[in-house]
């Protein structure tokens with residue numbers, strides 16, 4: 684099979700042996716696979732697959748969609764030909780991928796290719812962050828920092844579907860109307876000032892925002908840190924933290940066990956996919972590139988200024 688492959692710090696297309704499904708595993712013929720910040724970090728040698736995951740460290744890709752090509756012993760839920768998608772620990776950007784059956788989700792009819800391949804990572808991340816880590820509730824006010832990308836556009840839509848009030852920062856003026864069309868009140872990052880009104884802040888940019896985030900929280904407010912591309916470190920005024928009875932959470936999906944990923948997949952099926960089928964959630968796709976143009980796809984992602992996701996097609 685051919686796969687996006689890391690060779691000497693560059694992303695290229697290379698041949699690999701076809702993987703074979705073991706017990707409880709499914710071989711997926713991949714049609715589309717989304718790009719994520721983790722792939723960029725892996726390319727730079729900063730974010731290898733978790734130890735023990737069994738995933739090759741030279742094929743990136745945390746999400747995929749395609750059809751079942753073969754099943755290993757003990758697989759009961761999916762059969763050859765079924766359309767499936769999944770969050771994986773790596774090696775998703777390949778013509779063939781082996782996935783534990785319980786990590787697979789069915790692809791709803793409303794989600795066509797290549798949008799399906801760009802769905803699992805960002806919607807799972809946003810769902811888990813908002814509803815598990817900081818328990819966003821209907822009527823609460825959410826601020827999403829860095830909202831024009833994959834996780835941000837997913838989070839805005841999930842929160843709007845819940846009935847939360849959503850404010851979103853978008854630094855590219857050309858991207859603001861698209862995020863507003865998802866239901867957010869969009870502002871420039873520099874318009875964020877300490878104000879005391881946000882119940883939840885989804886931090887996709889990182890350290891430099893944290894002091895203002897803390898001073899912008901309502902009493903009982905929660906910050907959940909997902910992305911740190913803007914910087915790892917932040918100085919905290921603990922008086923602000925305790926005065927607001929605030930919580931700062933951080934989370935990560937890649938290092939979770941297959942069992943935890945399976946549990947999240949069941950929750951996405953139960954609570955998120957019906958909203959996709961009802962047309963309330965969609966995957967904004969900035970561009971799709973055939974595998975042969977994988978270097979262009981990675982350069983587009985790294986260049987920023989996009990709305991939503993970038994996908995590879997196979």
Ligand SMILES: NC(=O)c1ccc[n+]([C@@H]2O[C@H](COP(=O)([O-])OP(=O)(O)OC[C@H]3O[C@@H](n4cnc5c(N)ncnc54)[C@H](OP(=O)(O)O)[C@@H]3O)[C@@H](O)[C@H]2O)c1
Pocket residue numbers: 719720721804805808828829830831832833834835854855872887888908909910911912913934935936937986987988989991992
């Ligand atoms: N913890 C986890 O499990 C997890 C899971 C998924 C993603 N992440 C991380 O979360 C972050 C967001 O993911 P994503 O998929 O949404 O990435 P993305 O598609 O690249 O979007 C990132 C967004 O943040 C904006 N941004 C980046 N740096 C900024 C800065 N310094 N100031 C203001 N805006 C900035 C970008 O704007 P421009 O387009 O103008 O650059 C873009 O709109 C990434 O860092 C990613 O690695 C973490």
